[in-house]
Amino acid sequence: MDVPVLKQGPYLIATVQSALTDADLAQLRRTLVEQVGRYRSRGLIVDVTAVDVLDSFACRTLRDIAHMTGFRGAETVIVGIHADLAFAMVQLGLSLEGVATALDLEEGLAYLNRKQRAAKAAAPGLRPPAGKSPTRDRRGH
Amino acid sequence: MAISEHIPIKADTDVLAARQKGRALGLQAGFASIDITLLATAISELARNILLYAREGEIELRLLHEGGRRGVMVVASDQGPGIADIERALQDGFSTSGGLGLGLPGVKRLMDSFEIRSLPGQGTVVTAVKWELR
Numbered sequence: 001m002d003v004p005v006l007k008q009g010p011y012l013i014a015t016v017q018s019a020l021t022d023a024d025l026a027q028l029r030r031t032l033v034e035q036v037g038r039y040r041s042r043g044l045i046v047d048v049t050a051v052d053v054l055d056s057f058a059c060r061t062l063r064d065i066a067h068m069t070g071f072r073g074a075e076t077v078i079v080g081i082h083a084d085l086a087f088a089m090v091q092l093g094l095s096l097e098g099v100a101t102a103l104d105l106e107e108g109l110a111y112l113n114r115k116q117r118a119a120k121a122a123a124p125g126l127r128p129p130a131g132k133s134p135t136r137d138r139r140g141h
Numbered sequence: 142m143a144i145s146e147h148i149p150i151k152a153d154t155d156v157l158a159a160r161q162k163g164r165a166l167g168l169q170a171g172f173a174s175i176d177i178t179l180l181a182t183a184i185s186e187l188a189r190n191i192l193l194y195a196r197e198g199e200i201e202l203r204l205l206h207e208g209g210r211r212g213v214m215v216v217a218s219d220q221g222p223g224i225a226d227i228e229r230a231l232q233d234g235f236s237t238s239g240g241l242g243l244g245l246p247g248v249k250r251l252m253d254s255f256e257i258r259s260l261p262g263q264g265t266v267v268t269a270v271k272w273e274l275r
């Protein structure tokens with residue numbers, strides 16, 4: 001099961017569209033870590049709205065994705081954990097420790113935009129501005 | 142007649158299949174959506190343990206009727222290496238595979254009843270039941 005990854009300006013959006021096997025999850029982790037580097041992304045949104053179960057392995061993989069892409073300079077936000085899933089995760093004893101979450105895609109984007117602005121204000125010029133390639137959205141969001 | 146299904150667990154896709162069947166049975170048992178998710182999560186953990194530690198085994202799902210109440214029983218069995226120290230295996234955070242060590246204790250919390258039998262060298266059987274809320 002392939003997870004489509006959309007490039008939107010300086011961000012990547014991965015939309016998990018159905019239940020994933022362990023192999024799919026491992027593949028997703030590889031793909032995202034690689035693409036964050038390739039597109040020099042500043043942020044990554046993983047949308048799990050369509051996911052039926054987040055068990056211990058899936059949760060650990062999401063955490064790994066966030067930490068690994070973090071080391072590559074991108075902030076990850078997990079969006080779309082619905083109420084049933086949140087309840088099950090708490091019962092299991094799972095946490096997304098240190099990983100940002102937001103209710104939905106819109107909130108996730110808003111979060112990343114806030115982070116971007118804060119980072120720019122704190123350290124202007126630390127990283128070259130996004131937008132070296134002509135396909136990249138220069139306006140920002 | 143009792144409805145019962147045996148799902149062989151040999152590959153990671155079987156974990157998804159077991160989860161889906163669990164959902165279907167939970168629906169038949171009149172479970173609320175939240176309980177279906179809890180059941181599916183428990184099945185996922187048990188099936189994954191079979192794959193990881195015993196390489197293969199099976200998940201049996203059974204629809205229960207008792208005193209007008211419906212439930213789903215999950216029996217996860219394998220003939221793998223077994224568990225030497227069950228008490229430790231049931232503690233949060235104990236893992237021999239670098240996992241989070243939350244599977245077994247988590248299943249215990251997700252389900253209404255939980256029982257584990259295991260003998261080193263002979264295998265493991267976990268039986269857990271979730272009942273319809275009323």
Ligand SMILES: Nc1ncnc2c1ncn2[C@@H]1O[C@H](COP(=O)(O)OP(=O)(O)OP(=O)(O)O)[C@@H](O)[C@H]1O
Pocket residue numbers: 056057186190191194195219221222223224230231235236237238239240241242243244245246265
């Ligand atoms: N079917 C099994 N056969 C043999 N050993 C098992 C089996 N299930 C669990 N165990 C043992 O019990 C330990 C605890 O299992 P548990 O599912 O709680 O955690 P985990 O699998 O290590 O990590 P997690 O499930 O959080 O990813 C395992 O590390 C393993 O040693």
Ligand SMILES: [Mg+2]
Pocket residue numbers: 186189190240243244245
């Ligand atoms: Mg486990």
